[in-house]
Amino acid sequence: MGDVGANYSIRDEIREFWSERAATFDESVGHEIFSEAERAGWHQLIRKHLGDGKGRAALDLASGTGVISHLMNDMGFVVTGLDWSEAMLAQARAKAKKRKAEIRFIMRDAENTAEPRESYDVITNRHLVWTLVDAPAAFREWFELLKPGGKLLIVDGNMGRKSWVTHLRLALGGKPAHRNLAPGMSERLQRIREQVHFSGEMPAEAVVAALVATGFVEPVIDRRLGAIHWPQARKMSFWRALERLTQDRFAICVTKP
Numbered sequence: 097m098g099d100v101g102a103n104y105s106i107r108d109e110i111r112e113f114w115s116e117r118a119a120t121f122d123e124s125v126g127h128e129i130f131s132e133a134e135r136a137g138w139h140q141l142i143r144k145h146l147g148d149g150k151g152r153a154a155l156d157l158a159s160g161t162g163v164i165s166h167l168m169n170d171m172g173f174v175v176t177g178l179d180w181s182e183a184m185l186a187q188a189r190a191k192a193k194k195r196k197a198e199i200r201f202i203m204r205d206a207e208n209t210a211e212p213r214e215s216y217d218v219i220t221n222r223h224l225v226w227t228l229v230d231a232p233a234a235f236r237e238w239f240e241l242l243k244p245g246g247k248l249l250i251v252d253g254n255m256g257r258k259s260w261v262t263h264l265r266l267a268l269g270g271k272p273a274h275r276n277l278a279p280g281m282s283e284r285l286q287r288i289r290e291q292v293h294f295s296g297e298m299p300a301e302a303v304v305a306a307l308v309a310t311g312f313v314e315p316v317i318d319r320r321l322g323a324i325h326w327p328q329a330r331k332m333s334f335w336r337a338l339e340r341l342t343q344d345r346f347a348i349c350v351t352k353p
């Protein structure tokens with residue numbers, strides 16, 4: 097960890113945590129995509145909720161190494177990827193250069209983007225909502241960034257709730273979760289979890305309630321993610337695959353009226 101002074105906040109802690117993970121982030125199944133079957137599953141999910149790109153403006157919040165940004169680019173969206181970790185953005189930019197993909201990557205806070213109001217047709221994010229410090233403020237910001245009729249697609253999960261497989265694995269003396277993290281990182285992740293808005297459980301229904309309170313309409317909770325999770329599971333160890341298939345992972349799509 098960096099210099100932990102009086103001004104060191106939870107936001108610094110989150111940024112540093114992900115920056116330290118940037119170099120190896122894409123090595124994990126579930127982060128980067130390792131099969132065409134999984135890629136097709138993602139395209140199917142995005143198309144189902146957002147339609148084809150057709151040059152529409154997309155903002156991928158907390159884009160990390162740019163996995164979702166690239167999927168959106170494949171589909172013809174004009175994509176801006178936003179993250180506050182320069183190390184993550186460096187990976188995303190290198191990947192875009194290699195793939196000759198024109199994606200704008202910017203360093204910003206997803207809770208306060210400084211992007212023009214009503215300038216995006218769609219907004220996406222994967223694995224961001226659980227780590228928001230001020231979720232209601234973030235949702236207001238995203239509402240303002242969308243054009244009327246624009247859509248927000250969230251991909252996340254209620255990771256505070258252990259699946260029956262995790263309970264069984266732990267009962268059989270299995271290692272604690274996040275066993276692939278470097279020493280000390282599990283504790284740091286736990287400390288982050290305790291300080292964010294959705295600390296503890298994050299049911300999809302609670303996220304939807306907060307989105308609707310912001311003014312979003314037509315909420316859809318989509319748990320039919322098998323076309324993504326099965327190809328991922330095939331690349332995982334037995335226990336990790338079983339966990340992946342039994343965790344409460346979901347997509348949420350809402351519309352700005």
Ligand SMILES: C[S@@+](CC[C@H](N)C(=O)[O-])C[C@H]1O[C@@H](n2cnc3c(N)ncnc32)[C@H](O)[C@@H]1O
Nearest residue numbers: 114158159160163179180181184205206222223
């Ligand atoms: C689990 S990674 C997910 C990356 C990417 N969305 C993906 O699914 O491959 C979480 C990312 O969120 C970023 N992040 C967390 N909070 C953020 C915030 N408030 N603003 C911008 N980026 C944020 C981190 O820097 C990190 O890149």
